[in-house]
Amino acid sequence: MTLAEPRRIHVSAAVIRDADGKLLLVRKSGTTAFMQPGGKPERGEDAATTLVREIREELGLRLDAADLAPLGSFAAAAANEPGFEVVAEVFAADIRDQTPVASAEIAELRWVGSDEIDQLEVAPLARQYFLS
Numbered sequence: 001m002t003l004a005e006p007r008r009i010h011v012s013a014a015v016i017r018d019a020d021g022k023l024l025l026v027r028k029s030g031t032t033a034f035m036q037p038g039g040k041p042e043r044g045e046d047a048a049t050t051l052v053r054e055i056r057e058e059l060g061l062r063l064d065a066a067d068l069a070p071l072g073s074f075a076a077a078a079a080n081e082p083g084f085e086v087v088a089e090v091f092a093a094d095i096r097d098q099t100p101v102a103s104a105e106i107a108e109l110r111w112v113g114s115d116e117i118d119q120l121e122v123a124p125l126a127r128q129y130f131l132s
Contacts, residue, residue, distance in 0.1 A: 009078055012051035013038035013088040015071060015130055016095055022111035023130055024100060025122065026058060029107040033079035035123035036130070037106075038088065047089035055093065059100035059109070067094045079123035086125055 013036040016024040025034035039054040041047070048065045055061045068091040078084040102109050112120065114131045122131065 007084045008075075009040070009081060009084050009086050011038055011040050011086055011088050012047045012054065013074075013090045013125065014051055014055060014068075014093040015090060016093045016100070018111050020111075020113070022113045023126065025110055025112050025120075025126060026102065026106045027108045027110075028080070028105045031080050031107075033121045033123045034108075034110060034112065034126070035079055036088075036090070036126050037100075037109075048091065051089075051091055051093070057104045058102075058106045060103050061095050061098045061100055063093060063095065067096075068092070069094075074125060074129050076124035076128050079121075079125075086123075088125055090129075 026037050027034045037055055037058050038051055041050040048068050052063050055063055071090040071092055074090055075085055075087045078086040100109055117127055117131050
């Protein structure tokens with residue numbers, strides 16, 4: 001690895017949209033950027049299992065792998081870790097009629113439309129791929 005190569009953080013992330021097509025973004029405690037819900041895998045977890053666990057912990061939503069549709073792997077600069085690149089396995093998540101509630105390390109959640117991204121600090125991954 002050369003010094004020019006970014007260090008990578010692997011995560012699972014969700015695309016959750018409301019009836020108006022707005023994207024659910026969260027802000028973790030102690031940070032300023034809004035990002036997609038999700039997180040890092042624990043030992044032995046695949047990407048879908050990680051996301052199901054993180055969504056339950058962060059938003060109180062009960063999902064299983066059947067509620068997730070893989071969208072692919074996406075990479076962008078990490079919002080909260082300078083010098084790192086986040087590599088996310090991203091899934092569209094169907095939360096049905098459940099209401100997300102900020103829990104665990106989540107300080108705030110918002111439903112954001114593409115016309116609102118200039119009013120918030122939005123993580124590069126969400127800004128580049130899911131709110132453009």
